[in-house]
Amino acid sequence: MHTEFSLMINGEKVAGQAGSFSVINPATEDSIYQCPLSSVEQVDQAVAAASEAFKSWQHTPDEVRKASLHRIADRIEANAQELAEIIVTEQGKPMFLALAEVGGAVAWTRYTADLDIPVETIEDSEEKRIEQHHKPLGVIGSITPWNWPLMIAIWHIMPALRAGNTVVCKPSGFTPLNTLRLVELMNEELPAGVINVVTGEGEIGQAISGHPDIRKVVFTGSTPTGQKIMQNASGNLKRLTLELGGNDAAIVLPDANPEQIAEAIFQTAFLNMGQTCAALKRLYVHDDIYDALSEALAEKARSQVVGNGMEESTTFGPIQNQNQFNLVCDLVDDARNQGATILTGGEPCSDKGYFYPPTIVTNISDGARLVDEEQFGPVLPVIRYSDIEDAIQRANNCPVGLGGSVWSSDPNTASKIAQRLECGTAWVNNHAEVLPHAPFGGCKMSGFGVEFGLAGLLEYTQPQTLNIAK
Incomplete structure (x- = not known):
C-alpha cells in the first residue's frame, strides 16, 4: 500500500x-x-x-x-x-x-x-x-x-x-x-x-x-x-x-417468487454491509409469501463469511466505524426488546473489529426504531402487510425519499405502484442500482x-x- x-x-x-x-x-x-x-x-x-x-x-x-x-x-x-x-x-x-x-x-x-x-x-x-x-x-x-x-x-x-x-x-x-x-x-x-x-x-x-x-x-x-x-x-x-440520508422501502407483491427474488433483495439490502445511501432498508412483504421470503433471506445471510476484507474467503466485512456499529447494535437490541424475531445474526461476532453479521428481523412494524430510522448497516427489517394501499402509505410515510422498489412477476403492475412511491428513483425487481447515464437524486429530506x-x-x-x- x-x-x-x-x-x-x-x-x-x-x-x-x-x-x-x-x-x-x-x-x-x-x-x-x-x-x-x-x-x-x-x-x-x-x-x-x-x-x-x-x-x-x-x-x-x-x-x-x-x-x-x-x-x-x-x-x-x-x-x-x-x-x-x-x-x-x-x-x-x-x-x-x-x-x-x-x-x-x-x-x-x-x-x-x-x-x-x-x-x-x-x-x-x-x-x-x-x-x-x-x-x-x-x-x-x-x-x-x-x-x-x-x-x-x-x-x-x-x-x-x-x-x-x-x-x-x-x-x-x-x-x-x-x-x-x-x-x-x-x-x-x-x-x-x-x-x-x-x-x-x-x-x-x-x-x-x-x-x-x-x-x-x-x-x-x-x-x-x-x-x-x-x-x-x-x-x-x-x-x-x-x-x-435515505430509508428506502421495498414492497413485495403476493405474486412474487420468494426463491427467485431472495438473492437480489439480499444483495441490494446488504450492499457494502448495508452502508449504501440507496440500499433497500425497509422490506414490506405480503402475508402470502412473508414467511417463505423471510426464511429465504435468512438462508442467504447465514451463508456469508464475515471477516477481514483482505482475506480471500471474506464475503462480508465490518461496519466502518464505532459510532455506526453502536447504532446498529442499539437498533437491533431495541427491536428485540419490542418483541421482534431475530431470524439470523443479531449480535456482534468478534471481540475485535466492528463485525456484525447480516441480520434479518421479522415480526416488526412501523413505529419500531429499526423501521423508522435509517440503520445504514447490516440489518433488514421485514414488515408484514395485507393491503397494497396500506403498504404504499407506510412506505411513503417517511421524511426522506431517496429510492424505493416494487417486486413482482408482473412488471407492468409493479411499475404503476412504483410510480406512486415518493422517492427520487423507483426500481422494479431491483434496487440500489445507480448508473452513469441515469440521473439520480432524492426528494423530501x-x-x-x-x-x-x-x-x-x-x-x-x-x-x-x-x-x-x-
Missing part, C-alpha cells in the same frame, strides 16, 4: 498545519496512518489556488478536458490494486467489492469525459438568434462520506472538471487516504490548482460550505449535516447538490439536485441565454 499521504494544494504536497489524526482499520481497530489535518487557513489557500486555476481551466477546449479525464482514468486503472487495498484497509469492505469500486470509478470517469455540453438554439429567425449556453460556475467544494470513498469522490469531481470548474475536496475523516492518493494521481495529469484536497471534520466542512469564493458545494452524507451546509451556503447563494448523465453534468454549470439581434 502507498506509504505517504499528503494534502495537495496548488499542485504541491503539503503537511497539515493543524497536526494529524489517526485513521482506523475497522477490521482490527488499529491505527493505520497518522493523516495530516488541515487548518482553516489551508482551506483558504486551496480555494485561492482553485480560483487562480479556474481563470485558465474554464477556457480549456472541451477536447483537452476530455483527454485529461481519460488520462486520469488510465492512472486509476494502472493503480487499481493499490487503491483497492487502501479502500479495504480504511473502509473495511471485502477486496472483491473494493476492486469493483475502483472499476466503477474508471467507468464513471470515462463516461463523464465523453459527455458533450449542448448549446440549444431557442430561436433562429430573420430578426434574432437566441441560444442557451452552459458556463462553468467556478470553484466547487466537494464533501464526501466514508462508505464509498473513491466512487463518490469520482461522482463529485469528474463532472465538475468536465464542465470547466476547479475543485477543493474534503473526504471523510474516517476514510481520507484513498482520496489523498486519488488527488495525487490526478495532479500528475492536471494543471496546478485544478484539483486540491484538504482534510478535517466540522470546522473544515464549515469553512468550505461558508467560503465566499466557492460557487457550489456538492455533498453526500447525513440530512442534519446537509441542513448545516445549506445554512452556511446562504451567504453567497452557493449552488448545492445534496444527496442525503433526502436532498435535491441530481447526479449522473447530462442532467448531473449540467448541475455544475450556469445557464446563459445569448440573445443576438441580427
Whole structure:
C-alpha cells in the first residue's frame, strides 16, 4: 500500500498545519496512518489556488478536458490494486467489492469525459438568434462520506472538471487516504490548482460550505449535516447538490417468487454491509409469501463469511466505524426488546473489529426504531402487510425519499405502484442500482439536485441565454 499521504494544494504536497489524526482499520481497530489535518487557513489557500486555476481551466477546449479525464482514468486503472487495498484497509469492505469500486470509478470517469455540453438554439429567425449556453460556475467544494470513498469522490469531481470548474475536496475523516492518493494521481495529469484536497471534520466542512469564493458545494452524507451546509451556503447563494440520508422501502407483491427474488433483495439490502445511501432498508412483504421470503433471506445471510476484507474467503466485512456499529447494535437490541424475531445474526461476532453479521428481523412494524430510522448497516427489517394501499402509505410515510422498489412477476403492475412511491428513483425487481447515464437524486429530506448523465453534468454549470439581434 502507498506509504505517504499528503494534502495537495496548488499542485504541491503539503503537511497539515493543524497536526494529524489517526485513521482506523475497522477490521482490527488499529491505527493505520497518522493523516495530516488541515487548518482553516489551508482551506483558504486551496480555494485561492482553485480560483487562480479556474481563470485558465474554464477556457480549456472541451477536447483537452476530455483527454485529461481519460488520462486520469488510465492512472486509476494502472493503480487499481493499490487503491483497492487502501479502500479495504480504511473502509473495511471485502477486496472483491473494493476492486469493483475502483472499476466503477474508471467507468464513471470515462463516461463523464465523453459527455458533450449542448448549446440549444431557442430561436433562429430573420430578426434574432437566441441560444442557451452552459458556463462553468467556478470553484466547487466537494464533501464526501466514508462508505464509498473513491466512487463518490469520482461522482463529485469528474463532472465538475468536465464542465470547466476547479475543485477543493474534503473526504471523510474516517476514510481520507484513498482520496489523498486519488488527488495525487490526478495532479500528475492536471494543471496546478485544478484539483486540491484538504482534510478535517466540522470546522473544515464549515469553512468550505461558508467560503465566499466557492460557487457550489456538492455533498453526500447525513440530512442534519446537509441542513448545516445549506445554512452556511446562504451567504453567497452557493449552488448545492445534496444527496442525503435515505430509508428506502421495498414492497413485495403476493405474486412474487420468494426463491427467485431472495438473492437480489439480499444483495441490494446488504450492499457494502448495508452502508449504501440507496440500499433497500425497509422490506414490506405480503402475508402470502412473508414467511417463505423471510426464511429465504435468512438462508442467504447465514451463508456469508464475515471477516477481514483482505482475506480471500471474506464475503462480508465490518461496519466502518464505532459510532455506526453502536447504532446498529442499539437498533437491533431495541427491536428485540419490542418483541421482534431475530431470524439470523443479531449480535456482534468478534471481540475485535466492528463485525456484525447480516441480520434479518421479522415480526416488526412501523413505529419500531429499526423501521423508522435509517440503520445504514447490516440489518433488514421485514414488515408484514395485507393491503397494497396500506403498504404504499407506510412506505411513503417517511421524511426522506431517496429510492424505493416494487417486486413482482408482473412488471407492468409493479411499475404503476412504483410510480406512486415518493422517492427520487423507483426500481422494479431491483434496487440500489445507480448508473452513469441515469440521473439520480432524492426528494423530501433526502436532498435535491441530481447526479449522473447530462442532467448531473449540467448541475455544475450556469445557464446563459445569448440573445443576438441580427
